[in-house]
Amino acid sequence: MNTTTCYYCNTQAAEARYAFKKIIYNKLDSNYGLGLTGIKKTTRYYEKEFLIPRCANCAIEHGxxxxPAGIIALVVxxxxxxxxxxxxxxxxxxxxAGIIxxxxxMSSYFILVYHKRLKTLGIKDANNIKDFSPVKDLLDNGWQTIKP
Ligand SMILES: [Zn+2]
Structure with missing residues (x-):
């Protein structure tokens, strides 16, 4: 019944259980108040959750x-x-120094190894959702992928 194509590879059929959950935000307003450490800024925002259609293969590649990134980070x-x-x-x-x-x-590994591999495979990164049309429309209208 579900014949949506995977957003990430654009070839295989997406499976509901492998959908990638992504929340995007839109700022409502900011208020300044007095907090314990001085002026405190609180921002209210709307949020919208999306399930990006994904196939089993892309889910495995994303995971x-x-x-290895964790192991590299620990060793370094x-x-x-x-x-x-x-x-x-x-x-x-x-x-x-160790944390830095x-x-x-870890970032070098993601850029040099992982993203290169995804490019070779023709798969988008899990967080690269800006071309997903419902999300794209909102991003064009001021919504953001990170909390404002
Ligand atoms: Zn896919």
Missing amino acids: KPNK FAISGSFTYTFAKRWYVAVI CGIVA
């Missing part, structure tokens, strides 16, 4: 990088952290 964190500690002799400096290096390594 693949999480494990441990190496750069202990390397920094031998020089800085302060554990918090080592932790901060871990994030850089």
